[in-house]
Amino acid sequence: MAENTSEQAGAGAVPRHVAIIMDGNGRWARARHLPRGAGHRAGVKSVRAVVEESIRQGVQVLTLFAFSSENWRRPRPEVDFLMQLFLTALRSEVKKLKENGGRLRVIGDLGAFPERLRLEIAEAEVATAANTKLTLQIAANYGGRWDLTEATRRIAQAAATGQLDPATLTEASLASQLATAGLPDPDLFIRTGGERRLSNFLLWQSAYAELYFTDLMWPDFGAAAYAEALADFGRRQRRFGQTSEQVMGQGAQALDSAPESPHDPDRVSSWP
Ligand code: FPP
Numbered sequence: 001m002a003e004n005t006s007e008q009a010g011a012g013a014v015p016r017h018v019a020i021i022m023d024g025n026g027r028w029a030r031a032r033h034l035p036r037g038a039g040h041r042a043g044v045k046s047v048r049a050v051v052e053e054s055i056r057q058g059v060q061v062l063t064l065f066a067f068s069s070e071n072w073r074r075p076r077p078e079v080d081f082l083m084q085l086f087l088t089a090l091r092s093e094v095k096k097l098k099e100n101g102g103r104l105r106v107i108g109d110l111g112a113f114p115e116r117l118r119l120e121i122a123e124a125e126v127a128t129a130a131n132t133k134l135t136l137q138i139a140a141n142y143g144g145r146w147d148l149t150e151a152t153r154r155i156a157q158a159a160a161t162g163q164l165d166p167a168t169l170t171e172a173s174l175a176s177q178l179a180t181a182g183l184p185d186p187d188l189f190i191r192t193g194g195e196r197r198l199s200n201f202l203l204w205q206s207a208y209a210e211l212y213f214t215d216l217m218w219p220d221f222g223a224a225a226y227a228e229a230l231a232d233f234g235r236r237q238r239r240f241g242q243t244s245e246q247v248m249g250q251g252a253q254a255l256d257s258a259p260e261s262p263h264d265p266d267r268v269s270s271w272p
Helices: 025-031 036-057 069-073 076-099 115-128 144-160 171-175 223-235 244-257
Strands: 017-021 061-068 102-107 134-142 188-191 210-213
Touching (some): 036 134, 069 134, 076 115
Parallel strands (some): 102 134, 188 210
């Protein structure tokens, strides 16, 4: 585990949680006159490189946007290809993740996925549940608005049945109903492929994330490019509403006055 963590501002801090939109597979393939599928396949190699570098540098949580709620709008053959690739990658990468002491967690509306895939996801989650080195969280059929809507529905139901007094709702209790409950919020949000959008990814959770955009297409984003993104994070000063002078004055204590992380496991409400 790295000595510096995102509890510290700047000074080579390593983000506790990195979230990545892996964009540019199709364009990478087109530039090489290859089918789009070749780009997605090449993208799996970048997934492996980023997972390994995360473990090396002491990142605790890595969330990858593998399939958005909007990706269903792609041509059917590409959707089928992505499902198959996801299954294949799950089998090979989870084996490596397990060897490296990592834990898999998949978030999103999995009900729409083929049953075989859902079963293997559940098995992989159970098989790696006790690992503590890195939590690899794959967002599949995920959307930030879906996540917030589902949380709101549960809260409304609890209020309607008298289990919850709406006056007692807090940021922490709302966050405990999100798909990411129990994990720290992303400190660093990376998007490859040249676009500069959040695309409905971890909307609530990324409220204070540092944003990092790169023109590299996802298959070209290897260990070195990722290490550069982590180093860039380490050079930034996170202020959380304070002045630079306050942060400089407090040094390593700076983030103690950051907004309480609604995902702090100790704060997750026991409410259903
Ligand atoms: C975006 O590129 C990429 C995707 C929609 C799929 C990413 C999936 C993988 C890399 C495989 C994931 C596997 C695991 C195990 C996480 P794009 O197709 O939108 O590229 P474009 O913008 O250039 O068209």
